[in-house]
Amino acid sequence: MSNIVVFGSQWGDEGKGKIVDMLAQEVAAIVRFQGGNNAGHTLVVAGEKCVLHLIPSGILHPGKVCLIGNGVVLDPEVFLREVDSLAKKGVDVSPERLMISKKTHIILSYHRALDVAREGKLSGGAKIGTTGRGIGPCYEDKMHRCGIRAADLADPELLRDKIARAIEEKNVLFKNLYGAEEMDPEAVYQELLPIAERIRPYLADVSTAIQKAVDGGGTVLFEGAQGTQLDIDHGTYPFVTSSTTVSGNAASGSGCSPRMLERIIAIVKAYTTRVGGGPFPSELFDATGDYLQEKGGEFGATTGRKRRCGWLDMVVLRESVRLNGPTELAVTKLDVLSGLKELKICVAYEYKGQQVDYPPQEQNGMAFVTPVYETMPGWDEDITNVTSFAALPENARKYLVRMEELSGVPIGLVSVGPDRKQTFTRR
Structure with missing residues (x-):
């Protein structure tokens, strides 16, 4: 079976965790390849909800086998909390x-x-909306070549020296720009030592582990976080995350x-958030947005935080197709659209007097576009127990087919509810 990359095609929160959970049954190893605990993947198995931020x-x-790749930034305290939480549920986290x-x-x-x-220093529309989890500053240290790597946790003297240099x-x-309290590098180091001791057994050569899985005839599933429009290069800069979210980064x-x-x-997602x-x-700023x-x-x-909701944006999806080269789409939350009399799909933008099929490439260009909509009839039926494409209401099928036509990519999976079992194949 082919190795698989799963990525978010919009602004994240598309339901990647559920699809990864479903596909994981067929593979030997699952790898998280970027982002940090600013992402949360929600799984519902037999009615029980589980949210993971770092562990695949x-x-x-x-x-x-679950692997955390070199492209991730890892908060060791969050990692250990997830380990302990899963262990209490009887999950093997050895x-x-x-x-x-x-x-x-x-x-x-x-x-x-x-x-x-x-x-905190930013105001109004200048705020990025960061989660405050330290993701950006950690990636900065990585690029500045003063970052702490997981292997450093096994070398106490190197760890102490690198922390001191980073905090200086x-x-x-902290003191001169933000008016915040300075930090004591020795206190940070001492606080980290017991955490480092627990983390050390998990350190491994992930690159070799992937190669061994493939050489042994196994399939590897690469799990991305966030979405394409949050990519540091290709997203709605500067309102983006600090890592490369596109599928090509699965390798690096x-x-x-x-x-x-x-x-x-x-x-x-069958709509956009x-x-x-x-x-x-x-x-959407109306009752339909509230409904979604x-x-x-x-x-x-x-x-x-409450997610902003809107109609399906095919300009955004078309850009994702161009940047990621998907072989198929997995459509999630189709059931949420049930009960709406009509649906709209953004098929293009009006920008500077012209109709465009892709997002403007200038910074904040998308703030000055007007969406061009196509309207389709909705459906009233509850589809949460549907198990095949043929069993969907006619208008739901037409909506999915139109999505395929506008994106140029076939739909492989359709999700009609949060549970693991509420997903079926398109073909």
Whole structure:
């Protein structure tokens, strides 16, 4: 079976965790390749809800190897909380099946403090909407070549020295720019030591683990976080995350050849949502937007923030297809649209007097577009127990077919509810 990449095609929150959980049954290893605990993947199995922020969603399947790649930034405290929570539920979270790349960068308390201080200094529309989890500052240290890597947790003297050097510069910012309290590097180091001791058994060569799985005839599933429009290069900059979210980063962020990436699945919510600041052309500010928010339970899995809701935006999806090259779409939350008399699809934008099929490439260009809509009839039927494409209401089938036509990509999976069992194949 082909190796699989799962990525978010919109602004994240598309339901990647559920699809990864379902596909994990068929693979040998699951790899998280970017992002940090600013993402939350929600799984519902037999009615029980489980939210994971760092550990790959395949952990709930016994015997599957779960890997955290070098492209991730890992908060060790959050990781251990997830480990302990899963262990209490009887899930095997031993180092034999759960591994962290030695090259993964580590989020520490000064990253979180800097994140909060920066966002607090911004006002109004300038706020990025960061989660305050220290993701951006940790990626900054990585690029500045002063970051703490997971392997450093096994070298106490190197760890102490790197923390001291990193905090020296940050204390200047805390004191002189943000008016915040300076941090004591020795206190940070001492606080980290017992955490490091627990993390060390999980350290591994993830790149080699992936190669071994493939050489042994197994399939690898690469799990992305956030969505394409939050990509640091290709998203709605500066209202983006701090990592590369597109499918091509699955190779770089996990340590394997791009030739391993074969089946690429774009997760698409049947409508569009966004958390945090930034432009959102198809956003709804009326009763329909409230309906989608309430029926879809649109609250951030990480922050609990209310998600902004809008119509399906094919301009955004078309851009995702161009950037990621999906072999198929997986459509989620189709059931949320039940009960709406008519549906709208944004098929293009009006921008500077012209109709465009792709998002403007200028910074904040999407804040100045007008969506061009196509209207389709809705359906009233409850579809949460539907198990095949043929059993869907006619208008639901037409909606999915139109999505295929406008994107140029076939739909492979359709989800009609939160539970693992509420997903069926299109073909």
